[in-house]
Amino acid sequence: MQNEKQSLKGGEFIIKETEAKDVFIPEEFDEEQLMIKKTCEDFLEAEVFPNLDRIDKLEEGLMPSLMDKAGELGLLAVSIPEEYGGFGKNFNTSMLVTDVIGAGHSFAVALSAHTGIGTLPILYYGNTAQKDKYIPKLASGEWKAAYCLTEPNSGSDANSGKTKAVLNAEGTHYLISGQKMWITNGGFADVFIVFAKIDDDKNLTAFIVEKDFGGITMNPEEHKMGIKGSSTRQIFFNDCPVPVENMLSERENGFKIAVNILNIGRIKLGAAAIGSSRKVINTAINYANERAQFGLQISKFGAIRYKLAEMATRNFAVESATYRAGQNVDDAYERLVASGMDSAKAKLKSTEEFAVECAIIKVWGSEMLDYIVDEGVQIYGGMGFSAEAPMDRAYRDSRINRIFEGTNEINRLLIVDMLLKRGMKGELDLMTPAQAVASELMSIPDFNAAEDEGTFAAEKKIIKNLKKAGLMIAGAAVQKLMMTLAKEQEILMNIADIIGYVYVAESTLLRVEKLIAQKGENAVSGQIDIMRIYLQETVDKVHLAGKEALNSFAEGDELNMMLMGLRRFTKTAPFNIKDARQRVAKQLIEANKYCY
Amino acid sequence: MQNEKQSLKGGEFIIKETEAKDVFIPEEFDEEQLMIKKTCEDFLEAEVFPNLDRIDKLEEGLMPSLMDKAGELGLLAVSIPEEYGGFGKNFNTSMLVTDVIGAGHSFAVALSAHTGIGTLPILYYGNTAQKDKYIPKLASGEWKAAYCLTEPNSGSDANSGKTKAVLNAEGTHYLISGQKMWITNGGFADVFIVFAKIDDDKNLTAFIVEKDFGGITMNPEEHKMGIKGSSTRQIFFNDCPVPVENMLSERENGFKIAVNILNIGRIKLGAAAIGSSRKVINTAINYANERAQFGLQISKFGAIRYKLAEMATRNFAVESATYRAGQNVDDAYERLVASGMDSAKAKLKSTEEFAVECAIIKVWGSEMLDYIVDEGVQIYGGMGFSAEAPMDRAYRDSRINRIFEGTNEINRLLIVDMLLKRGMKGELDLMTPAQAVASELMSIPDFNAAEDEGTFAAEKKIIKNLKKAGLMIAGAAVQKLMMTLAKEQEILMNIADIIGYVYVAESTLLRVEKLIAQKGENAVSGQIDIMRIYLQETVDKVHLAGKEALNSFAEGDELNMMLMGLRRFTKTAPFNIKDARQRVAKQLIEANKYCY
Ligand SMILES: Cc1cc2nc3c(=O)[nH]c(=O)nc-3n(C[C@H](O)[C@H](O)[C@H](O)COP(=O)(O)OP(=O)(O)OC[C@H]3O[C@@H](n4cnc5c(N)ncnc54)[C@H](O)[C@@H]3O)c2cc1C
Ligand SMILES: Cc1cc2nc3c(=O)[nH]c(=O)nc-3n(C[C@H](O)[C@H](O)[C@H](O)COP(=O)(O)OP(=O)(O)OC[C@H]3O[C@@H](n4cnc5c(N)ncnc54)[C@H](O)[C@@H]3O)c2cc1C
Structure with missing residues (x-):
């Protein structure tokens, strides 16, 4: 385009x-x-x-x-x-x-x-x-179709599965044996993608298995907290004969398949979270406009308006990041195909390229949704706890999203791990900017530097600074902890938080900037407020996560210098976030629906 | 004693x-x-x-x-x-x-x-x-027994109920008519405390109603998100004849009764939250010690240790506040009885006296529990979502606590409202210390002031400073907003957060100090860590809530001065919270249970 x-x-x-x-x-x-x-x-x-x-x-x-x-x-x-x-x-x-x-x-x-x-x-x-x-x-x-990766003893560590595939004497079929767990659509699927290890392979191989191949039995439906209508089964494979031509890709390429498909699953989980949460927000606004206590609609109360504004803000922010990344995937695909790559391969490569963004969107989407359903319940008061009102189902159904497609812990770890690996491989030059930040730290701030100009100059400056904070902290952590950093999960979590918040906040800022260019400031005043609210919250999160990280691996003068840097990078002009939330809430309440 | x-x-x-x-x-x-x-x-x-x-x-x-x-x-x-x-x-x-x-x-x-x-x-x-x-x-x-206050259109605004009581012609019975909702134990209770308005009274009157008085019908059991085993009914009173001698206390004294009984209900809800969350923590520790992924018990992972430590910290903190307040109630009762007051009246007066603390414990207890069950689910991974494993029930059952006994919004508003009213009535001298803080703000900090000495001198100084921050903000908000403050719920929420965190953190500090006096530092090293973790978190919360509040009602020089004051009052020495959490987690994991 x-x-x-x-x-x-x-x-x-x-x-x-x-x-x-x-x-x-x-x-x-x-x-x-x-x-x-x-x-x-x-x-x-x-x-x-x-x-x-x-x-x-x-x-x-x-x-x-x-x-x-x-x-x-x-x-x-x-x-x-x-x-x-x-x-x-x-x-x-x-x-x-x-x-x-x-x-x-x-x-x-x-x-x-x-x-x-x-x-x-x-x-x-x-x-x-x-x-x-x-x-x-x-x-x-x-x-x-269903997808059979997880086993009772192999969840987050997906490559550790024990399901076996053994070639029969005739060489025509692999006989698959093992136990798979938590299989969505298991109860009615005709086709299963099954991951198993051939003989004593270290890595999984993927197979296309049809329901009627034989040797497949199932436990009854699992009883679950939520998404009760989604079929979830344990499936037992007992010498299930799979024609050799049903091996997918190559032997031992299964884990790679699993991981790559999960990239897509993750960003799509974020997309689904936007849709569920938009519905919950609409329902909550309607209820808040209807329900009266103390002679007033509860949407008149600041405590409720705060929630509505905050719900809309987080939804808008995650949505901005999700479609931004989605388009990046599309663009990468186009480029790869134009350069002669086969379409299927280009699809995979293009999501793999944005695997960090996919993981961020999975985590931020699922946590946004859990926040929104929780406040949805609260806005409903006692009715929020009733199984006859809509919030109960929303609350229970939401909770799975932080668990499947890789738990949010695993995804947070991956965000940092993938970035650092790309840095190490030289695919991403993290060193130069990290060193630039380090030397900026040593220098005296240039108070006479010309102020940036243009739309959202201040906001862009903040985003730039937050990135510097992230680079300073990640860079120092890598240097200090070297090989042990992988074990310092708390620090990795802090860094993942910084990276994710910055990505989502930047996406929101870019979206609003583009919107202004298209529609003018007046038409998108609510979106501008939302962006500023999310940015302020991001600054506070980065400051906290950064401080926690720094305090946990640095000491003495070095610590003080970095803490000072962090303060500098998270310094913002006072912002009346309450009034901004009130304005957003007002628009929501007047529209009686999510209106951004 | x-x-x-x-x-x-x-x-x-x-x-x-x-x-x-x-x-x-x-x-x-x-x-x-x-x-x-x-x-x-x-x-x-x-x-x-x-x-x-x-x-x-x-x-x-x-x-x-x-x-x-x-x-x-x-x-x-x-x-x-x-x-x-x-x-x-x-x-x-x-x-x-x-x-x-x-x-x-x-x-x-x-x-x-x-x-x-x-x-x-x-x-x-x-x-x-x-x-x-x-x-x-x-x-x-x-x-x-059951308690019938809530009606379909009268929840948080409990005094607005429409249930009527009319004296019969003979003057022997009140005929009660109306609809009550969400009545716990409704399905099997023999005795109901029913709140109704006599004729056109403005205020409620309470009655003791027996199941067999007649004119009582019920809807089937409500279907709920959780506490499914707790009977919850809608109850209809249709000219239910209640002997005049069953009026409780005096006519129109019902709302007062409801409120006073709720004070007790609130602090007890906090106590119950401690017990449930302790069980969840134990279950989570056991599971984390059992479940292995990537060849390690998941309790070896920092991401999980973080959760365990944080769960224990919040439980310990709320527990400290709860029993501290409980004893205050006991002591007040003893004093009142010693001064000649009737026992029943003294019971009421003693909880009324500590109504602010009761509300804090309700809010902090229920939110602590929701945090803990949420992390409990997450530690269980996919099994957290299974209705056959314990976390699902814990997660669903917990959620009611932020809704009943006064929603957490109502309780937060009450915390500030009750304090300010006491200030206004002169029962609590908020003015003098608030003014002292205001003039401290104007003065140059005395860097030569002798450092405090003794156990936890630094921590005590922090608590003192946080109180100053709270007084500065609340004082300024009252002065600036005067009569409209009651409508500025977002600011009231910020102030409630500050007050509540400070109370819980101070209680934790006092508990640990007393423990050291009893057992020596070595025996309570975990508790010392817990206290410091909670204190650090409190400082961060106070800083954020304070900043948000100040930015929303102050401007210019005054704002800058108070923001500077806030920074001064929330300044702390760097603290390695990660290592502290690791030490707490280690103790929990070794004990394989909550051990504080
Ligand atoms: C309703 C439902 C539907 C599902 N559908 C499917 C499906 O269709 N197909 C399929 O194959 N699977 C499916 N799953 C399985 C799902 O992907 C797994 O539950 C998930 O990957 C987590 O694995 P686990 O349950 O074994 O948890 P575990 O891996 O045991 O994790 C337990 C806890 O330990 C943490 N943890 C684990 N390893 C680490 C580490 N290295 N560092 C830090 N923390 C760690 C986790 O974050 C979690 O908090 C489904 C699950 C559910 C509940
Ligand atoms: C399982 C269960 C058991 C219960 N047991 C009993 C019982 O035994 N006896 C009994 O009498 N009642 C009982 N209740 C009722 C319970 O006390 C009420 O649900 C609760 O007080 C909230 O009232 P509500 O549901 O009408 O919500 P609402 O009052 O309608 O509140 C809806 C939302 O508006 C907010 N809100 C309301 N007013 C304000 C305000 N002024 N400012 C800011 N926000 C406001 C609330 O915080 C909430 O977020 C029970 C409820 C449940 C769900």
Whole structure:
């Protein structure tokens, strides 16, 4: 589209600036994308929302039939290539679908397990025969898919699975034996992506397994806190014969597949979180406008307005980051294909490139949603605790998101680990800017430096400074702790917090800047407030996380110097965050819905 | 006990120091109290824990029969006077029972609704005939009690209820009509404390209503997110005839009764939260020591150790505040009775006196518990989401605590409101110290001031400074906003946060200081770490809340001066909080249980 667009590499945001014109913002979805969005919304209204109780009761056949209907509408095929019966839409369009459908509780989980971890391994790693055989059926929903990685003793440490695959004497089939756990869509899936180790391999291999291959049994449905309508099973493979041609990609390439598919799963989880939380925010605003106590609608009370504004702020912020990253993936894909790479490989490479961003969006999305459902319950008061009102389900369903697709602990660790590895490999030059910050620390601040000018000059300066803070701390931690840093998880968590907050805050700032360019300041005053609120909160978080980190590995003069640097980098002009929240709340309350 | 004990008045902690020797700490419970504690623990182990699923299924007759058994053991009569068949134990003993039983999920709710809001209105406001008739039966558990205040349109605004009481023509009975909602123990209670308005009264009147008076019907059990085993009903009163002698206290005194009984309910909710969270912490430690990933017990990972340490820290801190306040209530009672006050009245006056502390403990207890169950779920990973593992129930059951006994929003508002009212009435001299802080702000800090000496001199100085910060901000807010402050809820929330954190942190410090005096530093190194962790967190919270408040009502030079003051008052020496948490986690993991 835009030829002059400057795209950063994955993770590069921490050392470089991005221009507003170069990010995609959700306000730029085109007619066709908005029509797809509308289709999803209508589908939820017609088929899902009226049936939430039946779905959660796991009514026999209901979920598969909903998937069939979604399939008929094309919702399972949005980004499947046309040659396999799909619509060949780009990544951000599939993100938009995931976002809207995200409001669909258990149905959203079933759909995204099917289209994501269920379908994509074949689409991206399958050979032509495999794709020809499976993708059209998966795209239409005729067949449903599940993904079998986790085992009772192998969760976060996914490569440690004990499931075995042994070639039969005839050399025609692998016999798979082992126990898989927590398998979403397990109860009705026709196709399973199963990870197992061939003989005594160190690494997993992936297989496409059909339900009817034999040797597959299951435990009854798991009883869960939430997403009760999502089928979750333990599955036992007992010499299940899988034709050799159903091995996916190469032997021992399974862990790589798992990891790469999870990258996509993570950013999509963030997208789904936006959709669920938008629904919760709408519901909360409606209730706050309806419910009266002390002779006033409770939306008149500052305590409630604070919550509404804060909910909207976090949603808007995570949304900004999510679609920015989504577009980065699309752009990277286009570049790779233009340079001659095969489409499936380019899809994988483009998400791998933005794996840091994917992990950030997973963590920030799921934590945003947990915050929002929690406040949703609270705004409802006693009714928030009633299983007959909407917040109870939202609260319970939300909680899984910090656990699956890699726990938030694992994802936080990965954020830092991946960045540092890229630095070490020379893919990302972290050293030069980190050293620049270090020498800036030694120098006397230049009080006469010309003030930056232009839109949001102050805010951009803050983002720059926060990045410096992050680089200072990460750089010092690497230097000081060297090989033991990997074991200092508390410090890694602090650094992950800084990186994630900065990414989300910067994305929000860029979005609002672009919005102003498009619509003018007046039309987006609420978004400007939201951006400033989130930025202020980010500054405070960075200061706290930074202080905690520094205090835990530095000492004496060095510590003092860095603490002083941190204060300098997190210094901001006083900001009346209360008034900003009041203004945002006012817009929400007047619109009686999330309006950004 | 201690004659020379200096007890502060309720709320006075914010302007005065307390000496460690003057607080009660839970390590001081005597033999008899520990025996009662043991009885409660044994009861839970024998009767409640094995039956949690049956209880949550609301199995017919099960909960009342458990209450009967608890009654036989005397658990419903701990602080009922001996003349009514009770044991006449002091307040803190009843707190200890509430604490331990707090781990009992729905049963804990049923028991505490019965012994608290169900029984106490009669015990404290009943006349002799009423007490003679009802208390022995309630103390033994022969009769069970419920409390009917909330209505569909009257929750937080409890005095706005529409339930009516009309004297019949004969003058013998009040006919009560109206709808009550969310009535705990409703399904099996024999006695209801019902709040209604006589004719067109502005204020509520309380009545003792027996199940068999007639005109009472109920909806089926509410379906709830958690505490599913606790009976919760809507109750309809339809010309229910209540003998005039069953009016409790005086006409229009009902709201006062409701409020005073809630004071007790609030501090006890905090106590129950300690007990539940202690159980969750134990369960989490056990699991973290058992579950291995990446070839290591997950308790070896810093991310998990952080959580365990933080869970223990918050529990210890809230526990310190809870029993400190409990003893204050006991001491106040003793003084009032010694001065000739009637026992029931003294009970009420003594909790009313500490209403600010009760509200703090309600809020901090419930939020501590929600944090702990949330991390409990996370430590369990996927199993945290399983309804067959313990964290799911803990997570769902916990969530009610921020809603009932006054929502946490209402309680936060009350904390500040009650303090300011006492200030205005001259009961609490907030002005003098607030002015002293204001003039300290103007003066140049005395860098030559002799350093304080003695145990925890630095920590005590911090607490003093944090109080100054609170007084500075509250004082300025009152002056600046005058009559509109009541409407500035965001600022009131900030101030409530400061007050509450300071109270809990000070209580923790005093407890640890007393512990050292008793056992020596070495024996309580973990507690010292915990205290320093909590204090550091408090400093950070006060700084943030203070900054947010100041930025929202002050400007220009005045703002700058106060921000500088805030920085001065929250300045602390660098503290390696990570190492402290690691040491606490180590002790927990080695003990394989909560060990403080
Ligand atoms: C409802 C549901 C649906 C699911 N659907 C699927 C599915 O369709 N297919 C599939 O394959 N799997 C699925 N899963 C499994 C899910 O991916 C795992 O539960 C998740 O990866 C966590 O693994 P675990 O449960 O074994 O937790 P564990 O790995 O045992 O983790 C326990 C705790 O330890 C922490 N931890 C672990 N390792 C480390 C470390 N190195 N450093 C710091 N902390 C660590 C974790 O963060 C967590 O807090 C599902 C799970 C659930 C509950
Ligand atoms: C499981 C359960 C058991 C219960 N047991 C009992 C019982 O045994 N007896 C009984 O009488 N009641 C009981 N209750 C009722 C409980 O006390 C009320 O739910 C609670 O007081 C909140 O009232 P509400 O639900 O009407 O919420 P609302 O008062 O409608 O509050 C909704 C939201 O508005 C906020 N809000 C309200 N007023 C203000 C204000 N002035 N300023 C700022 N924010 C405000 C609240 O904090 C909340 O966030 C129970 C409730 C539940 C859910």
